[in-house]
Amino acid sequence: MSIVIDNERGKKVAKLLYDSFSTLGIxxxxxxxxxxxxxNVVKGSLDHIFFITLTVSIDYQRDAPSLWESSRKTFDDSKTRYLFNPKLLHETPFRKIVEDMQKYKLSKKPQKDANIWRTVGVTFYKKWEGxxxxxxxxxxxxxxxxxKRLRNDTHLYNGSSVSDYPYLRGPKIGPLWLRxxxxxxxxxxxxNLEKVPIPVDIHVARATLTTGVVRGSIEVKxxxxxGDIRKAWFESVEGLSIKNRPMIALDVDEPLWHLSKYGCSYRDKITGYCPVSNSCEAREFCIKGRVKIENSIVELET
Structure with missing residues (x-):
């Protein structure tokens, strides 16, 4: 069982995908x-910041297009818009937050998601003046x-120390929020965004494996x-430039996500045959062999 990180291949994939995504798309x-x-939300406004921040805080085990659509519907409804106002979150009974987050299917796990949402919002209200x-x-x-602060900052709740930023503190969602x-x-x-690791989810992982940037023979969770995927993109973007600045790992997050979501997801897990390869921007890097991801287990023979 072995893993290879091919940084030279990664450099070519990074440049190709970034250029494609920035022009004609992937x-x-x-x-x-x-x-x-x-x-009616202005880009960069406080409303926009809370829309992004609170929604991404529950972006785990979710279909991203559905999550963000549900969040927009929740914001656009005057009866549920308070969910994006940290002061009103603080003043609203928890049971109502649970109920209202279900109106447009914003929450999939009602109690858990409402707790994450309220905790993050109320933390910004109490500690950072909203x-x-x-x-x-x-x-x-x-x-x-x-x-580091997302991971470590806490407050007392019912006599116990709890995280200020549940799930926003995670290794995927924290970097994703910064991007x-x-x-x-x-x-x-x-x-120091160059020090931020790429937010690895199943799509970034799948695209990294199917392009052969990380390859080998292994069966693991x-x-x-x-860790190998984060390392691969940290190293692969070194020395590359975009828009008169150095490329960083975060720059390939969106292109990789699209490559997997609308391409590699259709690839045969055993043979590697991909029905959309002829029109795929990264077809020259599509690696042969098994890339099977099921039930959080990956089987790799590439």
Whole structure:
């Protein structure tokens, strides 16, 4: 059982996918589910920040297009818009939050998702005067420190120490939030983003494996490969430039997601045959062999 990280291949894949996504798109797609704002919400506004922040905090085991559509519907409804206001979240009974998050299927796990949502919102209300930008400023815009604070900051609840930012603190959602703050909200003051790992979900993982950037012969839990995948993209983008700046690992998150979501997901898990390969931007890098991901287990023979 062995794994190979092919950084030279990764450099070619990174440049190809980024250039494709920035121009004609990947499988015809040039935008992400979170790119569409709710009605009358100004990009970069506090409303926009909370729409992004609270929605991404429950982006686990979810279909992203459905999640963001549900969030927009919830925001656009005057009766449920309070869910995006941290002061009103603090003042609203928990049972009502649970109920209202189900109206447009914003929550899949009603109690758990409502607790995550309320905790994150109320933390920003109580500690940061209802403005996540004050938290970012308190961290001096340092992305590494922001991620550390997301992981470590706590408060007392019923006598116990609990996380200020449940799930937003996670290894996928934390970096994903930072990318969205940069790309969607337009916050330009974030520093050291080159130190932020790529947010690895099943799509980023699948696209990394099917392009052969990480390959080998192994059968393990999928999350055991996440470290190799993060390492692969940290190293693969080194020395590459885009838009007069160095490329960073976060820059290939969206292209990889699209490649898998609308392409590699249709690949035969055993033979590697892909019905959309003829029109795929990355077809020259599509590796032969088994890439089977089921029930959080990956079987790799490439």
């Amino acid at each position: 499988h015809g797609k040039t935008d992400m589910p979170e790119d569409i704002t709710p009605n 403005d996540p930008r004050k938290f970012l400023k308190n961290c001096n815009g340092d992305s590494s420190l922001i991620l 969205m703050l940069r790309d969607n909200v337009g916050i330009a003051q974030l520093r 999928l999350d055991e490969l996440f």
